[in-house]
Amino acid sequence: MSDTLTRQPAALSAEQHILNRHWQTCLVCVAEQQDREAFGELFDHFTPLLRAYSLRAQPGAYLLADELAQDVMIKVWNKASTYKPEMAAASTWIFTLARNSRIDNLRRNSRFVNHIEVEDLWQEPEDPAPSLFEAVQLKRSQKQVRQGLEQLPPEQRHVLAKVYLEGKSHQQAANELHLPLGTVKSRIRLALQKLKLLLIKDVTRP
Amino acid sequence: MANHHPNEELLMAYSASSLPISQALCVSTHLEFCEQCRSHTQKLNSIGGLLLESLAPKAGSSKLKGQVMALLDEPRQTQAARPCKTAEVASNTFLIPRPLRQFMSDGYDSLAWGWTAPDIYTSEICRDDNGAQVSLLRINPGGDVGKHSHTGDEYTVILSGSFSDEDGIYLAGDFLIRDKHQQHRPVASKDCACICLTSVEAPIQFTGFFRRWLNPLICKSYQPQSL
Numbered sequence A: 001m002s003d004t005l006t007r008q009p010a011a012l013s014a015e016q017h018i019l020n021r022h023w024q025t026c027l028v029c030v031a032e033q034q035d036r037e038a039f040g041e042l043f044d045h046f047t048p049l050l051r052a053y054s055l056r057a058q059p060g061a062y063l064l065a066d067e068l069a070q071d072v073m074i075k076v077w078n079k080a081s082t083y084k085p086e087m088a089a090a091s092t093w094i095f096t097l098a099r100n101s102r103i104d105n106l107r108r109n110s111r112f113v114n115h116i117e118v119e120d121l122w123q124e125p126e127d128p129a130p131s132l133f134e135a136v137q138l139k140r141s142q143k144q145v146r147q148g149l150e151q152l153p154p155e156q157r158h159v160l161a162k163v164y165l166e167g168k169s170h171q172q173a174a175n176e177l178h179l180p181l182g183t184v185k186s187r188i189r190l191a192l193q194k195l196k197l198l199l200i201k202d203v204t205r206p
Numbered sequence B: 001m002a003n004h005h006p007n008e009e010l011l012m013a014y015s016a017s018s019l020p021i022s023q024a025l026c027v028s029t030h031l032e033f034c035e036q037c038r039s040h041t042q043k044l045n046s047i048g049g050l051l052l053e054s055l056a057p058k059a060g061s062s063k064l065k066g067q068v069m070a071l072l073d074e075p076r077q078t079q080a081a082r083p084c085k086t087a088e089v090a091s092n093t094f095l096i097p098r099p100l101r102q103f104m105s106d107g108y109d110s111l112a113w114g115w116t117a118p119d120i121y122t123s124e125i126c127r128d129d130n131g132a133q134v135s136l137l138r139i140n141p142g143g144d145v146g147k148h149s150h151t152g153d154e155y156t157v158i159l160s161g162s163f164s165d166e167d168g169i170y171l172a173g174d175f176l177i178r179d180k181h182q183q184h185r186p187v188a189s190k191d192c193a194c195i196c197l198t199s200v201e202a203p204i205q206f207t208g209f210f211r212r213w214l215n216p217l218i219c220k221s222y223q224p225q226s227l
Helices: A014-033 A036-057 A062-082 A090-108 A132-151 A154-166 A170-177 A181-194 B008-016 B021-033 B035-053 B063-071 B091-095 B212-222
Strands: B114-117 B120-127 B133-139 B148-150 B154-160 B163-165 B168-170 B175-178 B194-200 B204-206
Touching (some): A014 A062, A036 A062, A036 B063, A090 B035, B021 B035, B021 B133, B021 B154, B021 B175, B021 B194
Antiparallel strands (some): B133 B194
16 A cells, blocks of 8 residues: 555655755756766656656556656756756656656557647747746745645545546546545645645636 | 636646546647646646655666666757657748647648538547547638537637637637537637637537538548547
């Protein structure tokens, strides 16, 4: 059971904050100086996490996990210059690379949609660098999400993990957790509320 | 500036990649129009980053590092080096949202538009694994789509022009979902043609008296492929 659950995030936090800065610096070194030592550090830290991410969705598929990790780490090397430290934490950026790699792999094995250029659907936004105000807002949101995740009740966290780490739809999550769809949806809503990620109630949103 | 947006759950499913390609295509097209939703998606991505960090690490073989380090010596692929389908297309394509450019060589006119009903032309651009049909819809100025209901959810993003139905008016960038219980009757505005992206899980059903005869034709053209 402990294998399927993510670690309790209590241990993250203060030291995590320092570590985050460290990974950010490493990425910038890779981008600017093609620093292999910094890349090596990123590799040692993120590869086991990327393998875990792949294994979460496809348990036992070790070869696939290695493939995903390799694909993502090569992208880290090649695309580090597109990483914007003021927009996202290093782990967020690497998560989006891992997610895209997973989508790409699924698409290649799909019968109908294998001709679709997936990167065009989940591309890095081309927005100009955020203003100081936006950067402060983003930073605050990152902090709220981190603190919110730490305080999330396990059942809400569990549903989020199903969706984010395993790429499960709400319906699939409901089936696997033996819950009604409505319960999964309300847990997700409650979680988003705690993470301050619910947009202001707006009648125009369906 | 879009006024109708995908809800948070949908944006989250997009950020987590737990969305079928057909719906992701609609969401990403809306994002091209909507800075607010782009920034929100960016924030949602951070959930993924933090959950990734909280996974129990699974160390693999030590050979992997050597393999990857060896690959670093290969020339870097820059963004421009990626075979980009959009590089060669004509200049009138710049108005087309990026996720859709891969489906047309030269603007909306280069698509094979098929007549569906008076004033309505459609062009299917892809079919999802779940059977959903993704098409572009062109409604002539003032064209009346006719009252219809859906046998599955319908996702729509307005690409250009505008249309209105019982609930309001929709402009370029607007994102709307009509579920199988909702009937509506979209009418394009009179000043220009309206082009939208739609993804339907199952064929629409005309409910108005005069257009019911179209239903068998639509079902015939739909023909879900067996999985």
